[in-house]
Amino acid sequence: MSSNINVKRLNSKDAGFREILLSSLSLPSADDEAIDAAVVKILAAVKDKGDEAVLGFTKQFDRLNVASVSDLEISRKDLELAYQSLTAEQKNALDIAAQRVRAYHERQKTETGCHSWEYEEKDGTRLGQKVTPLDRVGIYVPGGKAAYPSSVLMNAIPAKVAGVAEVIMVVPTPDGARNPLVLAAAYLAGVDRVFTIGGAQAVGALAYGTKTIPSVDKIVGPGNAYVAAAKRRVFGTVGIDMIAGPSEILVLCDGSTPPDWVAMDLFSQAEHDEQAQSILLCPDAQYIEQVQASINQLLPEMPRAKVIEASLTNRALLIQVNDMSEACEIANAIAAEHLEICAADPRQWADQIRHAGAIFMGNYTSESLGDYCAGPNHVLPTARTARFSSPLGVYDFIKRSSMIEVSEAGAQTLGAVASTLAHGEGLQAHARAAEMRLKK
Known part of the structure; x- marks a missing residue:
């Protein structure tokens, strides 16, 4: 046939x-405006009503009727039990995949400048870069037409390799159907908290925070058109990886x-x-x-x-x-x-x-x-x-701070340069701040 x-x-x-x-x-793009309009309403409701809105949308879209958002959280113990419930073949495959993803991103961390550095000039001025991980990251894992344990590994492992202190995962579970491979992957990847919510309401909860769900610094991971529209809308309040x-x-x-x-x-x-x-x-x-x-x-x-x-x-x-x-x-x-x-x-x-x-x-x-x-x-x-974009990587979960320590000798040279440029821009306070450090 x-x-x-x-x-x-x-x-x-x-x-x-x-x-x-x-x-x-x-x-x-015929549906874009309708999707965006729906997402705006969902995000506004989550921002205004928090847990109450999350519960309402979860009941509406995923057909889950629970008393509180706490009932939508899966404990680390339950994640471990999901891992232990897998067949030996599934465990082995997940273990190997996690090990390889972790090894690659550990190498990426050392090879792509994801570390602090500093150098000293002849006059004692020190310049450099301080690299620090994000404090808290949210990862979105699709859970509609298919389940994606691989997405858990790909999003959570580089975050943990980067040193992110807390990884919050959201995953929709329509009708309460939980995929054990997805939960096992979260266990292996070191995800800290998991909530069974999805859609624009999950993105809103991660961006704005609710009584139960903490706000994050960045949201990563692919989703449907509503998730993509929500990520676009919350960018600026939080960071995002990309619009997938x-x-x-x-x-x-x-x-x-x-x-x-x-x-x-x-x-x-x-x-x-x-x-x-x-x-x-x-x-x-x-x-x-x-x-x-x-x-x-x-x-x-x-x-x-x-x-x-x-x-x-x-x-x-x-x-x-x-x-x-x-x-x-x-x-x-x-x-x-x-x-x-x-x-x-x-x-x-x-x-x-x-x-x-x-x-x-x-x-x-x-x-x-x-x-x-x-x-x-x-x-x-x-x-x-x-x-103009790159794959998700360790570099997406760090930020860089410039480090500047000017010596007294260095201030004499740099101060004169800064003074001239500041006067040229009409910013006299900038100039005076540099000039005050010059030797009379």
């Missing part, structure tokens, strides 16, 4: 190709990879939701046909076939290019969340990539390995924001 989906085809030689491509990357859109995968292929592998890699993001986007760039027209045939052959086997079919029908692209160099050029314009390079010499082409959330090199590096256990973070910039 096979399906009969015809994924949209493009050719880089087509007239108006770039305009068609960029329009295919954007999402329809639907998942994306872009595959650059020279035709040397089994087409079934590439088709399944395209499925791996399409199965997230109907708005996810899967794109193939390849110079070989015959190979593109083979991937299309694999899509139709493999789709009926997939448990989430309906979601995959909707995603591929509405958002997927199979694009024929002139050569792999052009594929890299187009990939930089797309700036995808996940970029696979399925080619005989992947590093040759990776050197030409400037914009991508994560780059997966070689035929054996499926994107799904990055999602779960390779080590690098799977919270990645979407919707072309990889042009």
Whole structure:
């Protein structure tokens, strides 16, 4: 049995190709205003009424009717029990994934300047940088169409590696259904408190704080359109990691990879939701046909076939290019969340990539390995924001303070410079403050 989906085809030689491509990357915005209006009301209610609003929205959206927000908190003991309830295979997989994610982020901490430093000038002036972790962070873990224990690891572990004192996790549990893998991941990652709330109301509670839920300094983690809109609204009151859109995968292929592998890699993001986007760039027209045939052959086997079919029908692209160099050029314009390079010499082409959330090199590096256990973070910039954004990392959970200790000798030199510049700006008090420290 096979399906009969015809994924949209493009050719880089087509007239108006770039305009068609960029329009295919954007999402329809018809619902944005309605979502934003709903989120504004939810956030205002949570800010004004706290626990009462959180309880009301949790009852309305997740069908949980409890007496207090305290009843929505899961204790550390219950998290441990969830971990102990897993099968040996599940425990082992979660343990290995957590160890690899932690090891990668420990290395990232030492390699990316996430530490304090200082140097001394000849006159005794000392300059430097003090790095300190955030005090409290909120992590949002999706819990609607699927459960994501991997998201718990990816959000909580770098926060703990950075030294964040308290990690508060929120996760929706519609109808009270708790996923033991998600809770076990929270236990392994060292999450301090867990509340079974979701949506814009959870974001509001973390941002503003309630009687039961403490306010945080930063909110990280992906969610649905309401969560994204809420994060955008509370930014400034708290920090956020990014505004996450639907998942994306872009595959650059020279035709040397089994087409079934590439088709399944395209499925791996399409199965997230109907708005996810899967794109193939390849110079070989015959190979593109083979991937299309694999899509139709493999789709009926997939448990989430309906979601995959909707995603591929509405958002997927199979694009024929002139050569792999052009594929890299187009990939930089797309700036995808996940970029696979399925080619005989992947590093040759990776050197030409400037914009991508994560780059997966070689035929054996499926994107799904990055999602779960390779080590690098799977919270990645979407919707072309990889042009200016980075994956979630230890650096997202620290802040830097400049350190300045000017010696008496240094004040003579710097004071004269500051005085001249301050007078030039018409700020006499600035100038006088520097001049008072000059020797007569």
